[in-house]
Amino acid sequence: MKNFEFLFTAWMVVWAVFFVYEVTVARRITQVREEIERLKQQLQQR
Amino acid sequence: MKARFTITALVALLIFCAGYAALFIAPDEATMHAIQRIFYFHVACWNAMFCAFFVAFYASVAYLVTGKRKWDALGVSGVEVGVICCTIGLVTGPLWARPVWGIWWTWDAKLTSTFILWLLFIAYLLLRGLIEDPEKKASLSAIFAIFASLDIPLVYLANRLWRTQHPQPVIAGGQGSGLDPTMSKVLLLCLFAVFCVMLLVLIDRYRLEQLRNECAELKFEIESQGIDAFDGAATPALQKGGQ
Numbered sequence A: 001m002k003n004f005e006f007l008f009t010a011w012m013v014v015w016a017v018f019f020v021y022e023v024t025v026a027r028r029i030t031q032v033r034e035e036i037e038r039l040k041q042q043l044q045q046r
Numbered sequence B: 001m002k003a004r005f006t007i008t009a010l011v012a013l014l015i016f017c018a019g020y021a022a023l024f025i026a027p028d029e030a031t032m033h034a035i036q037r038i039f040y041f042h043v044a045c046w047n048a049m050f051c052a053f054f055v056a057f058y059a060s061v062a063y064l065v066t067g068k069r070k071w072d073a074l075g076v077s078g079v080e081v082g083v084i085c086c087t088i089g090l091v092t093g094p095l096w097a098r099p100v101w102g103i104w105w106t107w108d109a110k111l112t113s114t115f116i117l118w119l120l121f122i123a124y125l126l127l128r129g130l131i132e133d134p135e136k137k138a139s140l141s142a143i144f145a146i147f148a149s150l151d152i153p154l155v156y157l158a159n160r161l162w163r164t165q166h167p168q169p170v171i172a173g174g175q176g177s178g179l180d181p182t183m184s185k186v187l188l189l190c191l192f193a194v195f196c197v198m199l200l201v202l203i204d205r206y207r208l209e210q211l212r213n214e215c216a217e218l219k220f221e222i223e224s225q226g227i228d229a230f231d232g233a234a235t236p237a238l239q240k241g242g243q
Helices: A003-046 B002-025 B034-066 B069-101 B110-128 B135-150 B151-161 B179-226
Strands: none
Touching: A003 B002, A003 B034, A003 B069, A003 B110, A003 B179, B002 B034, B002 B179, B034 B069, B034 B151, B034 B179, B069 B110, B069 B135, B069 B179, B110 B135, B110 B151, B135 B151
């Protein structure tokens, strides 16, 4: 298939960018949830 | 959690079907052959970008009218996801252009207005990072997003209004435009698949922003009670009897 490398790269770019972005969002959500738990505990201690 | 897993699995299946259809079911285009198949993801990403930026525009207007933080959260989520879609479009475009045009990029009206749109929304995200006061940040961001959104119709209409190196529109492009029926169905499937991915990512990004707001409120509550938010100890001022 002619120009297959361009087609394959474009295909990979689309899903890789979405996947990496989703992973970073999920990681940030986990970090913020941990922070919220820590802050809630701090408030309860008070 | 189970519903979320089911939805994600369905979207993954949809992506697989769309990919299979774009690569193996859609007929070869007469002059460009296989490389034309980039079109199915490329156009789908632009469509997702327009939807995400429209969400950001709507949310920005709603924030300025109501002043509710949830609209600011939706606004920044729409912008960030729109920038991701725009970035994919700006990368896949040149990957198509190189074998077809012989060049990666040209400064025609369509490409230039799109690049400006991308820069404007990158500036929006940078602007948010520079302002600390939440109210000021939300208001200025909303105004900036509305201003940046003025470029969106220009991007959409650029190849209709001016002669561009970028191909003329194949959908709703007037006389002589149109797609083969199989190509149209495959394109619709890809549009739907990428839109669903964008929507899933947007929902997660919105959830993140709401959690951040909750976290900021908790920190404010702790600070107003005189507890150090970082180690739980009383602030030095209170330890010294408020002097």
